[in-house]
Amino acid sequence: MNPNLIAEFEAILNGKYILTDEEAKAPYLTDWRKRYTGKALAVLLPANTSEVAAIVKVCAASNIAIIPQGGHTGFCGGATPDSSGKQIIINLKRMNQVRELDVANQTISLEAGCILQSIQEKAAEQGFLFPLSLGAEGSCMIGGNLATNAGGTNVLRYGNTRDLCLGLELVTAQGEIWNGMKGLRKDNTGYDLRDLFIGSEGTLGIITAAVMKLYPLPISQWTTLVATQDIGSTISLLNLFQKRATSLLTGFEMMTKESLALNQKHFPHMANPLKGNPPYTILIELSDHESEAHVKLLLETILEEAFDARLISDAVIASNLSQANSFWHMREHITLAQAEEGANLKHDITIPLSALDSFITETDRLIQTQYPGARIINFGHLGDGNLHYNIAPPPGIDFKAFNLVNEKPIHELVYKEVERCKGSISAEHGVGQLKLEGLRAHKGEVAHDLMKAIKKALDPQNILNPHKVISI
Numbered sequence: 386m387n388p389n390l391i392a393e394f395e396a397i398l399n400g401k402y403i404l405t406d407e408e409a410k411a412p413y414l415t416d417w418r419k420r421y422t423g424k425a426l427a428v429l430l431p432a433n434t435s436e437v438a439a440i441v442k443v444c445a446a447s448n449i450a451i452i453p454q455g456g457h458t459g460f461c462g463g464a465t466p467d468s469s470g471k472q473i474i475i476n477l478k479r480m481n482q483v484r485e486l487d488v489a490n491q492t493i494s495l496e497a498g499c500i501l502q503s504i505q506e507k508a509a510e511q512g513f514l515f516p517l518s519l520g521a522e523g524s525c526m527i528g529g530n531l532a533t534n535a536g537g538t539n540v541l542r543y544g545n546t547r548d549l550c551l552g553l554e555l556v557t558a559q560g561e562i563w564n565g566m567k568g569l570r571k572d573n574t575g576y577d578l579r580d581l582f583i584g585s586e587g588t589l590g591i592i593t594a595a596v597m598k599l600y601p602l603p604i605s606q607w608t609t610l611v612a613t614q615d616i617g618s619t620i621s622l623l624n625l626f627q628k629r630a631t632s633l634l635t636g637f638e639m640m641t642k643e644s645l646a647l648n649q650k651h652f653p654h655m656a657n658p659l660k661g662n663p664p665y666t667i668l669i670e671l672s673d674h675e676s677e678a679h680v681k682l683l684l685e686t687i688l689e690e691a692f693d694a695r696l697i698s699d700a701v702i703a704s705n706l707s708q709a710n711s712f713w714h715m716r717e718h719i720t721l722a723q724a725e726e727g728a729n730l731k732h733d734i735t736i737p738l739s740a741l742d743s744f745i746t747e748t749d750r751l752i753q754t755q756y757p758g759a760r761i762i763n764f765g766h767l768g769d770g771n772l773h774y775n776i777a778p779p780p781g782i783d784f785k786a787f788n789l790v791n792e793k794p795i796h797e798l799v800y801k802e803v804e805r806c807k808g809s810i811s812a813e814h815g816v817g818q819l820k821l822e823g824l825r826a827h828k829g830e831v832a833h834d835l836m837k838a839i840k841k842a843l844d845p846q847n848i849l850n851p852h853k854v855i856s857i
């Protein structure tokens with residue numbers, strides 16, 4: 386290894402912002418789920434794109450692997466180094482400046498280390514909505530959101546991170562800077578490089594800045610919780626809302642009885658306001674630029690129709706913003722309740738809406754038959770067909786012992802059902818190191834080989850996040 390490596394990094398970072406002692410590095414080495422812990426030669430904290438480029442050039446010359454890192458909230462171990470101690474982490478948190486908020490173009494240009502929540506706040510100050518929203522928004526960063534093509538709760542109306550991005554700036558594996566910071570809604574000039582890098586999880590380039598779309602801030606928002614008895618009527622309810630509310634429908638989230646029971650156990654103040662613990666609790670949100678009264682009337686009319694058609698058995702409309710927020714907190718706390726409970730076997734999957742009933746009915750049946758007593762914690766962004774279909778051991782059984790024996794066969798069982806229903810094994814969390822192995826079978830030979838060819842062409846030395854997403 387180059388004996389001057391650390392000195393070269395220090396020179397780029399003015400002697401500061403390079404962490405080499407074990408205690409300082411520790412917070413950057415374990416993923417949010419505490420599933421992966423690695424080692425790193427150093428953690429580097431650059432302040433601008435030129436510093437990132439200079440670091441990558443040094444790494445390319447010395448063949449040092451780089452792990453790009455944002456808020457380190459990813460669920461697939463993508464931002465965690467391996468155990469060799471030879472890789473470096475580039476964490477982008479110091480690159481947190483908003484470069485421009487263009488009111489006329491309705492765009493915001495920002496650096497990769499901006500925290501998602503701070504972007505939402507900055508946009509709101511100017512009367513805009515930045516619609517990307519997810520449970521980790523207080524700590525995840527826009528670079529990480531782009532690198533994972535994050536989804537979240539507003540995909541139904543505004544799309545995922547890819548749909549919100551108009552331009553990128555990034556550093557290539559050779560340390561070159563590509564400036565694609567154009568806020569254009571149309572640009573058909575050959576291959577779409579921006580789309581290639583979005584969702585590439587740090588394996589093709591390091592995102593240093595982006596131009597993101599803004600929307601007018603809605604002035605009226607109504608949130609309701611409704612009870613449904615089965616998944617078939619839940620899909621019919623979704624279709625009813627899609628038909629009647631069209632683009633006003635901004636949220637359709639599903640929580641099963643079991644997932645809310647977990648919430649109740651770990652966060653007892655979060656009681657479900659619906660009577661009698663229904664099998665499915667659905668959070669629905671409508672928002673618009675019309676008057677409050679208009680949206681409320683529309684919501685009440687659709688709910689009445691749903692009651693008449695026996696699609697729902699109970700409903701509570703939030704009477705104010707604080708109650709609406711408490712509904713959303715209920716939904717968002719399921720992930721946290723699971724983390725408190727123990728390491729669930731997680732499946733972040735998408736299924737076409739038309740096959741959801743078949744998927745849930747059959748997969749639930751198979752799990753219950755083959756793993757009696759196992760708890761199915763199923764919740765998710767149902768409007769997008771996205772389920773977080775997670776399995777916990779029967780009450781009283783140790784998580785580690787259960788997972789050790791059952792992890793592989795349970796993943797196989799669930800993913801086999803996903804394939805049967807023509808779904809995806811990763812809806813919004815990405816591949817990272819967690820799903821690396823299953824990717825070839827899922828994507829098919831041709832798609833997998835094309836991905837390999839792209840990786841080889843852009844990063845022939847394999848120094849950008851090696852053995853994540855794809856191995857070459």
Ligand SMILES: Cc1cc2nc3c(=O)[nH]c(=O)nc-3n(C[C@H](O)[C@H](O)[C@H](O)COP(=O)(O)OP(=O)(O)OC[C@H]3O[C@@H](n4cnc5c(N)ncnc54)[C@H](O)[C@@H]3O)c2cc1C
Binds near residue numbers: 592
């Ligand atoms: C409580 C909770 C709720 C969540 N809810 C959702 C949800 O609803 N929807 C959803 O999609 N995800 C969700 N997530 C997962 C996670 O928050 C997202 O994947 C998020 O986009 C990751 O951002 P990050 O900044 O933390 O990235 P990291 O975890 O730091 O990195 C993720 C990946 O991106 C790469 N990367 C990071 N920054 C860059 C960069 N600048 N350039 C190139 N590559 C980079 C890393 O190498 C890694 O492969 C949730 C996580 C938690 C903890």
